């Protein structure tokens with residue numbers, strides 16, 4: 266494989282406090298409601314994140330919502346329930362998470378399109394074993410170390426797990442490669458297919 | 464396929480048809496401009512406006528009443544982008560405008576064996592034609608615009624075999640809701656679903672689209688039905704299907720794509736069509752569905768997340784959804800807004816009235832569906848019953864255009880998602896078939912269409 270030059274910050278490892286959202290099947294309509302999708306830019310989506318869970322009908326912050334709690338300050342990892350990111354294909358969901366400083370989502374299952382979109386934006390979707398996930402939820406919040414080179418995720422005092430990530434997406438994250446660059450470099454093969462196929 | 468997948472790299476898939484709409488593309492076009500890239504194959508790219516567009520007709524001066532300026536800007540951006548990059552646009556006001564997943568098939572753009580993508584999760588709809596069709600994000604929209612290619616790993620496969628015959632009053636919508644209730648909203652995650660069996664074969668093309676449309680609601684990457692004579696008959700003489708000798712050659716090619724009964728799948732689900740009932744959802748995802756007459760599961764059967772969903776819905780464990788008063792009935796969306804859906808609902812509404820206090824919104828999936836319905840007088844049936852007859856678009860399926868529920872309202876909706884706030888902040892969605900929707904509009908409560916059908920059988924069969 267020919268390697269395009271780095272287009273963005275490589276993602277090698279991340280150490281951060283995590284917060285939890287144990288609810289299962291959190292859909293992308295919750296991550297960012299449709300009314301925020303009228304924007305035609307990818308920045309400026311921060312306030313859309315979980316807008317209807319984060320704020321009440323009057324627009325005031327709900328103090329009990331996880332991202333409004335003090336412990337969420339500076340947390341870059343969200344430990345989420347099974348099948349996180351299901352539903353709509355809106356890439357605004359990872360954009361809004363990133364705009365709020367979230368750089369990794371850890372779950373026992375992450376929906377396909379969300380995972381794809383996340384990986385393309387340097388947001389790491391990470392699937393761990395049910396045991397390790399339960400440990401994270403039990404603790405509620407703690408510091409987690411994610412190592413994308415070793416494909417391990419570890420709590421400071423010991424418990425650790427491995428995770429799988431699609432090889433090419435990992436390669437792109439580690440080297441800061443934008444998949445668009447890779448595809449553009451495939452031009453000879455694409456052109457050959459195109460002339461042969463049509 | 465341009466290149467097969469290896470351990471290190473996904474396959475490079477050539478995209479035969481790229482459908483685009485106003486919501487998930489502006490950022491992708493911006494990337495093209497930043498990088499000074501052209502759209503590689505504008506001739507394989509087709510655009511429409513559907514999500515943010517008003518479903519009320521334009522004013523006398525031709526201006527449309529958008530929900531807000533942002534919505535208007537979004538549609539203008541798409542128009543500008545299509546002009547700049549030379550892409551065919553089925554613009555607001557054009558006779559071919561409509562929901563992207565309704566117009567693709569209707570125009571004959573969707574064809575068996577194609578790879579079809581769109582920045583929209585319900586792209587699975589096109590799998591009804593034996594196309595490999597899936598939703599992508601905006602970054603990938605950019606990839607396809609620039610290279611006409613997409614990086615993809617081969618999905619696992621799941622067979623959903625449905626044999627037998629659906630009972631009267633049980634529709635394709637009920638079938639797919641029953642499938643999702645059975646396997647769950649993440650049940651087909653990572654899989655491509657192939658629907659097979661005699662009950663699937665006997666579905667019309669429009670019914671097959673309803674089924675494949677909701678594959679994503681089970682988490683599937685795509686849903687597919689092998690093409691057969693039903694498919695070819697639908698596609699014959701569509702504006703964009705092959706003509707003459709090219710048509711004959713195409714059909715010969717397409718016949719080879721028919722379902723392989725011997726194929727081995729990673730997972731298999733078997734459903735007896737005869738055992739299915741009309742379905743309705745009670746929670747905040749499409750998997751939380753029950754037969755219309757059944758109670759909501761009792762408290763000890765519910766998970767914490769499901770209890771939270773019931774609380775949002777204002778429903779109790781053990782309650783029946785049947786008989787619940789409704790505020791709004793929405794007939795529309797890429798799941799159920801085609802002519803056969805409107806006919807089914809109109810048959811129940813003919814000579815009836817929408818119950819006092821209930822708002823019924825009928826939104827055809829495309830301008831072509833709207834015209835066809837009007838030529839049969841269906842618009843009169845809906846209007847006479849007291850329903851609103853609208854222009855084509857996504858409308859209250861996701862409430863981006865101003866057609867929205869108010870907080871606390873209950874809607875029986877023929878759309879595909881009952882997520883919290885999907886149809887308007889605080890709104891409560893009960894997903895069901897067009898028959899159940901129409902019956903509920905008449906009764907003002909969640910109702911079983913079969914009761915109305917047996918009362919006024921003449922009206923239904925006429």
Ligand code: SF4
Nearest residue numbers: 585796797857860861
């Ligand atoms: S009708 Fe609903 S589900 Fe279909 S494309 Fe429009 S918003 Fe999406």
